[in-house]
Structures are given as structure tokens and as C-alpha cells.
Amino acid sequence: MIWPFSLRFRRSGTISTLYGMIVAQARLPCFYREYGVPDTVDGRFDLLVVHLSMVLQQFELRGTKFRELGQGLFDQFCRDMDHNLREIGIGDLSVPKEMNRIGEAFYGRSRAYADALAREDDDELAITLARNVFGTSRPVPMGAFRLAAYMRRALSEVARLDPDAALRGEMNFPNPAAVPVLKTP
Numbered sequence: 001m002i003w004p005f006s007l008r009f010r011r012s013g014t015i016s017t018l019y020g021m022i023v024a025q026a027r028l029p030c031f032y033r034e035y036g037v038p039d040t041v042d043g044r045f046d047l048l049v050v051h052l053s054m055v056l057q058q059f060e061l062r063g064t065k066f067r068e069l070g071q072g073l074f075d076q077f078c079r080d081m082d083h084n085l086r087e088i089g090i091g092d093l094s095v096p097k098e099m100n101r102i103g104e105a106f107y108g109r110s111r112a113y114a115d116a117l118a119r120e121d122d123d124e125l126a127i128t129l130a131r132n133v134f135g136t137s138r139p140v141p142m143g144a145f146r147l148a149a150y151m152r153r154a155l156s157e158v159a160r161l162d163p164d165a166a167l168r169g170e171m172n173f174p175n176p177a178a179v180p181v182l183k184t185p
Contacts, residue, residue, distance in 0.1 A: 053109065
């Protein structure tokens, strides 16, 4: 009986580590300074969703262990959002309504990113990112094209993730500063 508890405890630490890596990557100043992502609560949320949705999309394709990690990451995201809402002063009665709004935003954006990533051309992805992350639809900011190129590179990194490394809480993302703008509006 101790083994399952030990496994859950170890996975919990792994999930916290992986989620922390995702949050840290989404908070890199390069995204806000060089890419032009708005350094606001909404901009930070949207960049977190970009990263988390990429990881969850890849984990869903990789088998049971990855799916379990993905569910744990999503649960950690929900706990984090709940905590943040309470920390900024949202009352107990309003938190469920706000969490519902966050969930709808997450699922809507995740679906839009997955659909756009399924196409080979980055135009649709850049337009989707412009709308969701940059808050504009036209003209598409150069940062949206650069973020689209970054997402493709990051997906490639996550797709190559070794299962044992993931279970140890190891994950790599590309350096966003090293991603050039391949296409402009």
C-alpha cells in the first residue's frame, strides 16, 4: 500500500516541477520586450496558455503516462488560477464563475492553437495568436509571426521529450530570443 502513495507523491513533485518550468518559460522577459506580448495580467495569462496548451497537446498524443502528467499539469494550472484569483481579492462566491471563464478561455484558445498548428502555413497561427495574445486581428503584429515560429520550435522540443525525463520533471523549451522572425505581415 505504500507504493501507490509514494508514486503519487513523486508524480506530484514532478507535476509541480514541470508546471513551474512552463510558468517560468512563459514569464521570460524576451516575450514581452522583443515579441511585444502585452505585459499585463491578460498577456501573461495568454502566454501561459500558449505554453501549457502546447505541452498538453503533445502529452495527449504520447500514451497513458504522459496523459496522467498532462491531467496533473492541468489540475495544477486550475489550482494556480484559483489561488491567483483569491490573491487579487476575488471573493469566494465569485471564484467559481471566474474559474469557469478561465476554463472556457483555456479550452477555446487551446482548440484554436491546435487547429492552426495542424496547418503547415503559419499565417493562421499568427492571426490566432494576434487575436488571443496581442489583442488585435489586423494588422498582425510581427511578434505574432515570431511567436508562431517559436511555437513550432517548442512543439518540436516537447515532441522529442523522453518519457523517463518527463517523469523526472525534465523538459526543454527553445530560447525565445534565438527564434528569428521568418515571415512578416
